[in-house]
Amino acid sequence: MEIRVDMRSDTVTKPSPEMRKAMYEAELGDDVYGDDPTVNRLQEKAAEMLGKEAGLFVVSGTQGNLVSVLSQAQRGDEIILGDQCHIFNSEAGGVSVLGGVVMYPMKTDRHGVIAPDLIHAAVKPRDYHKPPTKLLCIENTHNNTSGKAISPADMQMMADAGRAHGLRVHLDGARLFNSAVSQGIDVKELTAPVDTATFCLSKGLSCPIGSVLVGDADFIEEAGRWRKILGAGMRQVGVVAAAGIVALDLMIDRMEEDHVNARKLAEGLAELPGIALDPAEIQTNIVRFGVPDGSGDRIAAMLLEQGVYMNGGYSDLRMVTHYGIDSEDIDFTLLAMRNVMSEVASPVPTA
Ligand SMILES: Cc1ncc(COP(=O)(O)O)c(C=O)c1O
Structure with a gap:
């Protein structure tokens, strides 16, 4: 049949004709040397759109989350996250397998939100029986609760609860633009409450490959090191990044x-x-x-x-x-x- x-x-989406043309015509260089002008343009554009200092082109959403966690938590540290989220359920435990990072899941409500009380209770006291809690991860849209678009107010509420304990906050925004479009808001409203965010080019934005991770310049430098450790320093990858630039121009609305x-x-x-x-x-x-x-x-x-x-x-x-x-x-x-x-x-x- x-x-x-x-x-x-x-x-499963395939690149649009405009993306294929841009890929064919892309100006290229060796991105491990930082020489690929197309990758650089995509990273700068994504960082600017999400209101952060810098961006890093990564292979996948899973890699974006992994690199982000490994850059912000060390072996023996803990990250706290929703029990329904992709990092906890569907990334093969990568942060633990490769980084020795402990994941502590918290109950997620049907809107994809974690109640602040649960965040306060999850953060471990200074006690050498416990792994030090370093990072709160949130997801928007929230895949497992049927793609719920979490509001800026709820994002802020969760981030504030984490920050009250000195945690950094990472957003798995695999479908971040779906969230912004469905709420009729600028995507910056959703990224302002967090330190780092990743979004996928290869989902609703229809690119063949890739995600972009954003955050402050020091974080992105460290994330680039982890991407290299994971074997994903790529060379003339502007041929792929070119589709991402088209996607950010044409595929959001x-x-x-x-x-x-x-x-x-x-x-x-x-x-x-x-x-x-x-x-x-x-x-x-x-x-x-x-x-x-x-x-x-x-x-x-x-x-x-x-x-x-x-x-x-x-x-x-x-x-x-x-x-x-x-x-x-x-x-x-x-x-x-x-x-x-x-x-x-x-x-x-x-x-
Ligand atoms: C919420 C969420 N985060 C991360 C990912 C991982 O993306 P990738 O398949 O590109 O590794 C997915 C994939 O479906 C996802 O739904």
């Missing part, structure tokens, strides 16, 4: 279309039998929903037969809208899901 709609993630499509998808899904979903919870491009226990993999397999690709699961599923998916694709997906769910959710006939 030909795949018509790929809803697995916004990471269009994210609103992805959010509109996600809401339409959520409203349609919520009407189907066997699906648990409140469309009012959908703020950006991630639509998570519940299905009957144990049916997730079967639903994904049946949907694929109809030309719609999504990841399986046990009882929690996710669809993600992005560049390349339009309103008609949402109609197509809803029709396919209607067929699948009428079979999955219909009561088994008794003899």
Whole structure:
């Protein structure tokens, strides 16, 4: 069956024609020597947009988070973070494996926010039985709570709680621009409360590769050292960074279309039998929903037969809208899901 709609993630997006042209024409140099003018332009542009001194082009969101943590916490130190966040759940424990850094998870509410009281309670007293707490990590949009866009006020509230104990604050903003677009605010409002932030070019911004990490100049110098240790000093990588510059110019405002499509998808899904979903919870491009226990993999397999690709699961599923998916694709997906769910959710006939 030909795949018509790929809803697995916004990471499946392909570069736009403008990006391919810019990649072809990019001016290049050896970035390990700091000589690649295109990389330098991307880093400066990203830092300026996020209101920080300097930027560093990294391979992935995972690497951006890893480099950031390793630059701000040493072996035996602790970072505190939400129990639903990507760093804790989906980065293979890299900060512990490679940096000897302890992760302490705190309960996250359904908006992706960690209550200040939990942050105050999580910070360890000076006591040699305890790992010294150094860094608070927050995530916006918050992937596991269905792409919640956290407000500047909530960002400030969490950061203030960490700062009260002298912690630095890192933002995993893999989908930071989705958050800013959905709230109709400048992205700087979301980065002002934090010391360091990373965002992904390869998700909703549709670039083939890369993330940018930003912060003050000393931090970025240290982060560059850690990137080198991780083997990711890259050479004529302006060929990739060129797509990032185009993305920052052309791909941010269009994210609103992805959010509109996600809401339409959520409203349609919520009407189907066997699906648990409140469309009012959908703020950006991630639509998570519940299905009957144990049916997730079967639903994904049946949907694929109809030309719609999504990841399986046990009882929690996710669809993600992005560049390349339009309103008609949402109609197509809803029709396919209607067929699948009428079979999955219909009561088994008794003899
Ligand atoms: C919130 C969040 N942070 C970080 C990442 C990691 O990004 P990458 O896949 O580029 O390593 C992801 C990826 O989905 C993510 O959703």
